[in-house]
Amino acid sequence: MPITARTVRLLMPVAALLFLGIALLIRVVDDGALRQYSGTALYASMVWAGVLFLRPRMAPVPAGTVATVFCWLVECAQLTGVPAELSARSLAARLALGVQFDPVDLAWYPAGVAPLVVLHHLVRAQARPTPQPQHDVVPPPAARPLDTRP
Structure with missing residues (x-):
C-alpha cells in the first residue's frame, strides 16, 4: 500500500x-556529552521531520541533504552573533538557533539525519507496489523452423 x-x-x-521527547528525557538523566551531542543529532532529526512535513513526497537522500544543510547553515550563522542576540531575547530562538558555534555539531547533524534517510528509503521501498506478472496474456508461440526434409 503506497x-x-x-x-x-x-x-x-x-x-x-517523539524526537523532542527523547531529547528532553536525555536532558533529565544526563548533563554531559550524551546530553550535548544527542541534542544536536535529535535537533537535526526534527529538522528532517520538518522538511518532510513541507515536502512529503521528497525522496530520502534529498530530504536528508536539505535537513543537514539547513542545520549547517544555522550552526554557521552562530559565527555572526545574531542567533546569540536573538536567543538572549527569546527561548524559542535559543532552542531553534542556538547560541554559539561548535564545530563538533557539524558532524552530529548528519549523524541525526542518516539513520532517518535509511529508514525513509526502506519504508518507501516497502510501500512501493511491486508489479504483478500478467497471467491472462498468452505469449505467441515460438516460431518453428519449417520441416524441409524430403
Missing part, C-alpha cells in the same frame, strides 16, 4: 514530538 502525502504530513509532527 503511503500518501497526507499520511506523511500527519506523521511528521508526531515524529518531531
Whole structure:
C-alpha cells in the first residue's frame, strides 16, 4: 500500500514530538556529552521531520541533504552573533538557533539525519507496489523452423 502525502504530513509532527521527547528525557538523566551531542543529532532529526512535513513526497537522500544543510547553515550563522542576540531575547530562538558555534555539531547533524534517510528509503521501498506478472496474456508461440526434409 503506497503511503500518501497526507499520511506523511500527519506523521511528521508526531515524529518531531517523539524526537523532542527523547531529547528532553536525555536532558533529565544526563548533563554531559550524551546530553550535548544527542541534542544536536535529535535537533537535526526534527529538522528532517520538518522538511518532510513541507515536502512529503521528497525522496530520502534529498530530504536528508536539505535537513543537514539547513542545520549547517544555522550552526554557521552562530559565527555572526545574531542567533546569540536573538536567543538572549527569546527561548524559542535559543532552542531553534542556538547560541554559539561548535564545530563538533557539524558532524552530529548528519549523524541525526542518516539513520532517518535509511529508514525513509526502506519504508518507501516497502510501500512501493511491486508489479504483478500478467497471467491472462498468452505469449505467441515460438516460431518453428519449417520441416524441409524430403
